[in-house]
Amino acid sequence: MKKINLPYIPNFIDQNIDLKKLRPEKSYDYLIKNRNQDLNKLLKSKKKLKKFLKERNCPSCNSKNKSTVCKKDGLRIVKCKNCELIFVSPTFDYEHYINLYKKTEYQKITKKLSEKSHNYRRKRFGIERINILNKFLKKNKKHSVLEIGSSTGFFIEEAHNVGWKTLGLELNPSAVSFAQKRGLNVQNKDFLKTKFNEKFDIICAFDVLEHLIDPKKIIEKAYKNLKKGGLLFVYVPNWQSASRLLLGEKNSHFIWPTHHLTYFTPNTLKSFFENNKFKMIYWETQGLDFLDIDWYLNYTKDNKSKFYRNNIEKLQFMINSAGYGKNLRMIVKK
Numbered sequence: 261m262k263k264i265n266l267p268y269i270p271n272f273i274d275q276n277i278d279l280k281k282l283r284p285e286k287s288y289d290y291l292i293k294n295r296n297q298d299l300n301k302l303l304k305s306k307k308k309l310k311k312f313l314k315e316r317n318c319p320s321c322n323s324k325n326k327s328t329v330c331k332k333d334g335l336r337i338v339k340c341k342n343c344e345l346i347f348v349s350p351t352f353d354y355e356h357y358i359n360l361y362k363k364t365e366y367q368k369i370t371k372k373l374s375e376k377s378h379n380y381r382r383k384r385f386g387i388e389r390i391n392i393l394n395k396f397l398k399k400n401k402k403h404s405v406l407e408i409g410s411s412t413g414f415f416i417e418e419a420h421n422v423g424w425k426t427l428g429l430e431l432n433p434s435a436v437s438f439a440q441k442r443g444l445n446v447q448n449k450d451f452l453k454t455k456f457n458e459k460f461d462i463i464c465a466f467d468v469l470e471h472l473i474d475p476k477k478i479i480e481k482a483y484k485n486l487k488k489g490g491l492l493f494v495y496v497p498n499w500q501s502a503s504r505l506l507l508g509e510k511n512s513h514f515i516w517p518t519h520h521l522t523y524f525t526p527n528t529l530k531s532f533f534e535n536n537k538f539k540m541i542y543w544e545t546q547g548l549d550f551l552d553i554d555w556y557l558n559y560t561k562d563n564k565s566k567f568y569r570n571n572i573e574k575l576q577f578m579i580n581s582a583g584y585g586k587n588l589r590m591i592v593k594k
Contacts, residue, residue, distance in 0.1 A: 277384065277548065278384075279551055279555070281377060281380040283373065284373075285372070287369075287372040288555070290373070291369050291373055292513055294365055294368070294369065295369065295516065295518075295519070296333060296518050309334055312352055312353075312356070313335075313350035314350050315349055315350045316347065316351050318342065318347065319345065319472075319473070319474055319521075319522055320345045320476070320528065321343040323340050323341065323342040325340070325342060326339060326341060327341060330509045330510075332509060332510060332515060333516075335348055335350075335351075335517040336349060336350070337517055337523075343528060344527075345524070345532070346499050346523035347522045347523065348517045348520075348522070353473075354474075357472075357473065358431060358450065360519070361431040361432045362431065362432070366434075367432070367434040370411075370434045370435050370438075374411050374412045374435060375412055375435075378414050379414075382414040382418050385414065386415045386419075389418075389464070390419060390422055392591075393462060393493060393591070396491060396541060396542065396591060396593075397491070403424045403462055404424065404427075404458065404460045405424050405425070405427070405460060405461065405462040406427050406428075406456075406460045406462070407429070407463075407464045407466070408429055408468055408482075409429070409430060409451075409465060409466065409467070410429060410439065410446050411430060411439075412435045412438045412439050413430075413439030413442065413444040415466065416439070416445065416446060417439075417442065420444065420445075424462075426444070426445050427446075427447070428444065428445065428446035428447070429451050429454060430446055431450065436448040451478060452477060452481060456485050459487045460485060460487065461487055461490050462493065463482045463490070463491075463492050463493075464494070465478065465482070465492070465493075465494045465495075466495040467496070467497075468494070469494055469522060469524070470524075471520065472521060475522055475532075479492075479536045483537055483538065486594045487594075488594060489593060489594060490593070491591050491592070491593060492591065492592050493590075493591045494589070494590055495589055496522075496524045496529065496588050497514040497587065498524070498526070498545055498584070498585060498586055498587060498588040499524060499525050499528075500525045500526075501514075501545070501547060501549055501584055501585060502547075502549040502584045502585075503547070503548075503549040507552075507553060507556060511556060513556075524588060525588075526543060526545070526583055526588060526590075529543075529588060529590055530590070533592045538593065540591075541591055541592065541593050542590065543588070543589060543590045543591075544585075544589050545579070545583050545585030545588055546580050546585045546589065547579065547585035548576070549576060549579050549584070549586050550572045550575050550579075551572060552586070554572065
């Protein structure tokens with residue numbers, strides 16, 4: 261596998277993230293505590309669980325050869341022996357995951373976390389994503405953008421504010437309702453089942469691919485619905501992040517096999533796109549690795565974190581520069 265060259269970042273950049281605004285009123289604690297609530301009874305019964313699960317080939321190269329990396333929440337996380345992609349196998353079926361985002365508990369999580377932090381996310385992350393895309397777009401043009409899994413629409417709102425033609429698709433009814441009340445063009449539709457009358461300049465999928473049994477289907481359809489030279493911009497959790505390496509799979513909250521089914525590294529994500537006709541033009545890692553470690557130490561009542569508190573931003577900068585930030589970003593071109 262051809263390795264990716266690391267990005268060169270010459271100057272220290274303060275991420276300037278306000279965790280209290282990003283995760284207000286202990287909403288993140290609520291998410292971690294309740295995210296498997298709808299599945300708890302099933303997960304505790306190995307006999308019942310076995311009936312619902314199906315083995316899965318590698319979602320990138322389709323190989324059946326895999327080895328176990330670890331087990332968590334009653335499910336097995338494996339590594340493809342051919343292309344090294346990390347993924348969950350066996351898994352539930354497609355409809356199970358589609359219905360998961362419509363359940364009552366997931367609606368509560370959305371209201372507590374996403375709705376209350378919408379404006380902060382728009383200003384902090386919506387603007388940042390627009391600025392990144394603008395580096396690769398023609399100036400003074402009204403671009404068309406489709407976002408798959410748009411949540412409350414904070415990115416769609418900012419894209420609309422800069423004059424782009426926007427469409428968001430979201431499976432969570434609560435998030436869709438919130439977005440529509442703000443006048444945003446966000447629809448409660450499944451991307452794979454939606455027909456489009458036009459092609460787009462940009463398609464975005466932030467924190468989406470990891471939720472899918474077959475992310476390849478999304479990428480193939482995105483390719484067909486992009487204009488020539490169009491951009492696909494994705495975020496996924498980074499398997500080789502510092503937070504996983506330091507906390508381990510058991511304590512890393514993004515290792516969430518009931519919802520996160522595929523785990524990429526910079527190299528496996530690049531290969532995944534190249535195998536599906538795309539060309540990588542940008543990548544970097546950013547993340548909250550040490551803020552998450554600090555949160556974990558407080559959540560578990562371990563307050564031996566003075567070192568982290570004093571050095572969080574500098575340590576995170578080093579992690580991001582080395583390609584070990586928790587979130588992996590990539591833009592590929594048709």
